[in-house]
Amino acid sequence: MYKVVFFLIVSQLKMSYKKFAAMHPFPSYEEVISAISAFPDKDMGMQMYAEYGKPHHELLKKAYESGMNDTVCKEIGQAIYNMGGMQAMQMNHYAFHYFSPFAKSRDPEIYLSAARHLEHAWDGIGEWVA
8 A cells, every 4th residue: 555655656756857847947067067166065066066077967967857767867877876986976966956957946845855866766876875
């Protein structure tokens, strides 16, 4: 029973992600870099800046535009890990969490669950634990 309810909730969220992504385009690489540069926590901002390159941007954009598809998100996590290890995964996750359009959503369910969804999709890649 609980698995069925959980499945329905997750399915509904994924439909919400797709609808949200269709209405709110992913920011350009330059927009994200500008936002990272202005991040209030300068140390974390520098770490994100060092790890967030154009290839990472395109991968995270793909995850966003896929409606947070599990398979796509897992493949993206693996690709980011292959390019830069755990540090790259953490900093790109933070960049996604803080600067994707989900972060500007007024719906806390969308905002909070999208980054958490990415965390779960990446579970088991390298040292990543959801």
